[in-house]
Amino acid sequence: MTVGLSIFDLLTPVAVIDETIMETNIKVAQEYFNRIGRNFRPHIKTHKIPALAALQLAAGAKGINCQKVSEAEVFADAGFKDILITFNLLGAARLDRLKALNSKVDLQVVADNTVVVDGLAESFDKAQPLKVLVECDTGAGRNGVQSPAAAVELAKRIAERSGLKFHGILTYPKPSSEADVEAFFAETVALLKEEGLACAVVSHGGSPSLFDSDLVPSATEHRAGTYIFNDRSLVRAGMCDMDDCAMNVIATVVSRPTETRAVLDSGSKALTSDLLGFSDHGHIVDYPDASIVSLSEEHAVVDLSRSERKPQVGERVRIIPNHTCVVTNLFDRLVFHRNGVVTRMEPVAARGQVV
Amino acid sequence: MTVGLSIFDLLTPVAVIDETIMETNIKVAQEYFNRIGRNFRPHIKTHKIPALAALQLAAGAKGINCQKVSEAEVFADAGFKDILITFNLLGAARLDRLKALNSKVDLQVVADNTVVVDGLAESFDKAQPLKVLVECDTGAGRNGVQSPAAAVELAKRIAERSGLKFHGILTYPKPSSEADVEAFFAETVALLKEEGLACAVVSHGGSPSLFDSDLVPSATEHRAGTYIFNDRSLVRAGMCDMDDCAMNVIATVVSRPTETRAVLDSGSKALTSDLLGFSDHGHIVDYPDASIVSLSEEHAVVDLSRSERKPQVGERVRIIPNHTCVVTNLFDRLVFHRNGVVTRMEPVAARGQVV
Numbered sequence: 001m002t003v004g005l006s007i008f009d010l011l012t013p014v015a016v017i018d019e020t021i022m023e024t025n026i027k028v029a030q031e032y033f034n035r036i037g038r039n040f041r042p043h044i045k046t047h048k049i050p051a052l053a054a055l056q057l058a059a060g061a062k063g064i065n066c067q068k069v070s071e072a073e074v075f076a077d078a079g080f081k082d083i084l085i086t087f088n089l090l091g092a093a094r095l096d097r098l099k100a101l102n103s104k105v106d107l108q109v110v111a112d113n114t115v116v117v118d119g120l121a122e123s124f125d126k127a128q129p130l131k132v133l134v135e136c137d138t139g140a141g142r143n144g145v146q147s148p149a150a151a152v153e154l155a156k157r158i159a160e161r162s163g164l165k166f167h168g169i170l171t172y173p174k175p176s177s178e179a180d181v182e183a184f185f186a187e188t189v190a191l192l193k194e195e196g197l198a199c200a201v202v203s204h205g206g207s208p209s210l211f212d213s214d215l216v217p218s219a220t221e222h223r224a225g226t227y228i229f230n231d232r233s234l235v236r237a238g239m240c241d242m243d244d245c246a247m248n249v250i251a252t253v254v255s256r257p258t259e260t261r262a263v264l265d266s267g268s269k270a271l272t273s274d275l276l277g278f279s280d281h282g283h284i285v286d287y288p289d290a291s292i293v294s295l296s297e298e299h300a301v302v303d304l305s306r307s308e309r310k311p312q313v314g315e316r317v318r319i320i321p322n323h324t325c326v327v328t329n330l331f332d333r334l335v336f337h338r339n340g341v342v343t344r345m346e347p348v349a350a351r352g353q354v355v
Numbered sequence: 356m357t358v359g360l361s362i363f364d365l366l367t368p369v370a371v372i373d374e375t376i377m378e379t380n381i382k383v384a385q386e387y388f389n390r391i392g393r394n395f396r397p398h399i400k401t402h403k404i405p406a407l408a409a410l411q412l413a414a415g416a417k418g419i420n421c422q423k424v425s426e427a428e429v430f431a432d433a434g435f436k437d438i439l440i441t442f443n444l445l446g447a448a449r450l451d452r453l454k455a456l457n458s459k460v461d462l463q464v465v466a467d468n469t470v471v472v473d474g475l476a477e478s479f480d481k482a483q484p485l486k487v488l489v490e491c492d493t494g495a496g497r498n499g500v501q502s503p504a505a506a507v508e509l510a511k512r513i514a515e516r517s518g519l520k521f522h523g524i525l526t527y528p529k530p531s532s533e534a535d536v537e538a539f540f541a542e543t544v545a546l547l548k549e550e551g552l553a554c555a556v557v558s559h560g561g562s563p564s565l566f567d568s569d570l571v572p573s574a575t576e577h578r579a580g581t582y583i584f585n586d587r588s589l590v591r592a593g594m595c596d597m598d599d600c601a602m603n604v605i606a607t608v609v610s611r612p613t614e615t616r617a618v619l620d621s622g623s624k625a626l627t628s629d630l631l632g633f634s635d636h637g638h639i640v641d642y643p644d645a646s647i648v649s650l651s652e653e654h655a656v657v658d659l660s661r662s663e664r665k666p667q668v669g670e671r672v673r674i675i676p677n678h679t680c681v682v683t684n685l686f687d688r689l690v691f692h693r694n695g696v697v698t699r700m701e702p703v704a705a706r707g708q709v710v
Contacts, residue, residue, distance in 0.1 A: 011446060011448055011449055011710040012446075012710065013709050013710070014710075045652060067652070067653045068653065087609070087620070087653060088609040088610055088620075088668075090607055090609060090668070090669050091366060091367075091607065091669075093366055094366055112610050112612065113610055113611065113668050115667075115668035115669050116609070116610075116668065119669075137612055141616070141656065142612075142618060142651065142654050142656055143609070143610045143612060143618050143654065144610075144612055145612070146612060146613060252445055252446065254442070254443040254445060254471070254498070255443055255467050255468055255498040255499075256468065257467065257492055257497075257498060257499055257500070257501060258501060261496070263497060263498050265442070268627070268629060268681060269681075269684055269707075269709055270709055272623070272627070272628060273627060273628040273629040273630070273681070274623060274628040275628070296497065297400060297422070297680060297681065297684075298422045298423065298442060298709075299497050299498065301496065301497055312470075313443075313445070313468050313470040313471065314445055314446075314470050314474075325652060326623060326624075326628070326652065329624055329652075329685075330684075330707065330709075331707065331709075332707050352624075352685065352686065352687050354368050354620075354624055354625055354653075354685075354686075355366040355367065355368070355369075
């Protein structure tokens with residue numbers, strides 16, 4: 001068995017999680033939200049593992065956030081009772097599954113357009129209505145209604161349907177846009193009040209500006225995923241330090257074709273091609289001046305020109321990924337450790353759940 | 356069951372394969388290699404499905420190419436007997452598995468350095484020696500010895516070890532570098548002959564320049580993966596047309612937040628972030644003037660400014676991915692169809708096999 005082994009004796013590439021750092025990340029975020037008096041709803045996309053969501057709830061989180069019906073099913077089967085799905089859901093087969101889910105757990109979904117609202121309304125009935133939040137685009141340029149007035153329009157349409165219950169508003173914000181989010185939320189909440197529509201939930205989100213959530217006083221809850229492991233993108237955002245990153249991908253140096261080139265066995269099948277604005281593919285903890293300049297599926301090419309020390313073939317190195325969530329989705333299991341000694345393995349139960 | 360459904364009635368995102376196009380791709384490539392009198396060894400990385408490798412062998416391919424021991428195990432278990440693993444293999448636990456594999460199938464591996472050769476030599480013995488090819492860097496700048504002289508040096512070291520059998524040379528080339536590859540190969544073959552070392556295999560590879568393989572007359576075999584499905588990168592390379600692309604990711608338009616923005620449910624968990632040099636994330640067959648400008652894990656943001664027609668919420672669209680192989684690795688199964696009617700589903704048996 002793997003438990004008790006050194007993480008440097010595992011077959012590579014492998015994604016490992018430092019339990020101590022992870023526990024601290026969970027605790028520090030929850031304490032922050034306790035302090036500002038706000039509900040916290042972790043997004044499971046970063047770990048996709050029920051045992052980790054259980055730690056987040058035990059620390060004080062209110063419920064969980066999933067992105068797809070199939071993910072929510074995995075977590076409902078694992079016993080989670082308070083689930084928000086933050087994706088526009090369409091299609092009869094999917095809505096049948098959603099209805100089954102709504103009969104088992106306290107479920108909320110989002111909508112940002114009338115097609116989605118009408119589809120949901122046709123699938124649900126007043127015996128067991130579905131709670132719907134209106135998704136707002138407060139600047140991220142992805143999904144969401146474009147103005148507080150449009151949010152209220154859609155809220156009214158939801159409130160009119162007997163199978164649905166208008167439950168609140170939600171945004172996935174652009175990082176460092178707290179003032180814009182607060183302005184959008186405050187205006188929408190005021191307009192909803194004028195219309196006599198109760199707005200139980202005002203949901204803000206994101207890991208990069210997690211500790212600035214108090215700058216959005218209208219919010220009643222915050223959603224975040226990446227904070228549990230942290231990653232290179234969050235270090236860049238000033239949200240944490242390298243020492244707060246719980247996930248490493250461990251890779252082996254398989255080739256040293258030239259004096260300045262090393263090749264690792266952690267290609268895009270381990271690190272993904274997600275640059276997240278970086279020009280290279282992760283931070284090599286053991287060779288911080290080396291740069292992962294390109295990936296193919298199984299190879300990572302490392303430029304050693306600026307690294308005084310050079311690794312040897314066979315050596316293991318630890319990489320902090322640019323983006324942890326996408327790495328988790330590539331592995332069937334994550335390996336956990338304390339001080340480099342393996343403590344457990346957890347199947348990534350909701351890996352690859354796309355529908 | 357899904358068989359018999361229209362591909363436009365499937366839950367999205369979903370990766371679908373047009374069987375007719377795939378069969379033509381298999382046939383056309385094999386006929387080319389038959390014509391130039393060269394062995395063809397398909398790389399399974401593109402499909403990771405034994406049933407498809409079986410079609411490639413039935414068409415005339417000599418054997419298969421895997422990248423990892425774990426992939427080779429899946430295909431050996433499925434009955435494949437001639438397997439080349441094109442990756443430097445290190446570590447006792449991995450080499451134990453390799454040895455078990457070598458007792459079941461006709462196996463070849465590669466090496467480009469002495470650490471790998473010595474590790475292999477310690478794990479194998481003359482009762483059942485392991486065939487080893489020397490990997491050469493002919494310009495791609497990844498793994499490989501840097502010169503014909505270095506290739507011969509390593510070949511001699513392999514030939515000296517009783518557990519190993521020097522079996523030939525191999526390159527993964529830079530596209531359109533046939534002259535460089537031929538020069539490297541021809542010189543190495545001549546030097547090996549001078550040393551009295553038999554070189555059974557001279558292995559060339561890659562899909563982008565597959566139909567220029569005759570420009571490398573020293574080669575005895577060609578390896579390629581992507582050609583079976585083709586993709587947007589191979590259209591750009593001039594290797595095929597859009598109509599020759601067998602894989603589509605089908606996505607649903609889930610939001611139309613503005614006049615010029617659509618959002619699809621095919622994020623980086625379906626399309627990957629692999630740009631392969633493109634500035635956008637795939638070709639939308641149904642809206643060729645629309646551009647997938649950014650991906651997050653579950654959302655694809657589409658710019659419709661240059662598209663006269665605009666899709667509606669709920670509409671399904673077909674996307675030709677930039678790079679098929681990485682898409683396959685994200686899905687637990689691929690759905691096959693003829694003329695849009697589902698014919699079968701195949702589990703991606705070797706998905707996520709990284710060690």
